[in-house]
Amino acid sequence: MGSDLDPAALTRLRQALQPDWVHTARARRIAAAALVLLAGVAVVRDNPDADRTAVVIAARDLTPGTPVRVDDVRLESRSAATLPDGAQSETAAVLGTTVAGPVRRGEVLTDVRLLGSRLAETTAGPDARIVPLHLADNAVLDVIRSGDVVDILAAPHAESDSAPKVIATDAVVVLVSAAPQGPAQARDRVVLVALPSRPANTVAGAALVQSLTLTLH
Structure with missing residues (x-):
């Protein structure tokens, strides 16, 4: 024959009849589990200051x-x-x-x-060099920008009848100096280009004795 007592009431009655130490031990186990969980969260959570x-x-x-x-x-x-x-x-x-x-x-x-070896390496390879150039026509400096890829042409020597010659290809512009303010000479403007070491040295040598200009890709 089934019991007429409410099952929930029976559960509450059993819990009430349990000794206090049972409740205390259960509470301690719950608290300990909560502390372990919190510790795990603290370990996993990223430390904002450390990052x-x-x-x-x-x-x-x-x-x-x-x-x-x-x-x-x-x-x-x-x-x-x-x-x-x-x-x-x-x-x-x-x-x-x-x-x-x-x-x-x-x-x-x-x-x-910033200008330096890392800029040259990133732009034109591990053996790259940065070469400063004064151009025969400074108007070119107003239309080129950092990152442009250019070829470099050298004018023939004054006594020569030969045509201008391409002395380097695929140079990367890394800096174009700003237009001068006031009485400064436009000739002071330069363009810096990055090239592998061999063509960079060729261009630097040509810049000492020849007029140079650029063509844009």
């Missing part, structure tokens, strides 16, 4: 061809996962270097944003 690092960023817009000054940069903590390769971590390492391309305020400064 951040100080990097050099531009404190204002920077112009290509200008040296980096103290007021141009500052250190800022950024998430390590978002940082580009080559991010600079010390302001002393960038002060006095030359900006190779336009840099926006708040942008992280990397090795390829």
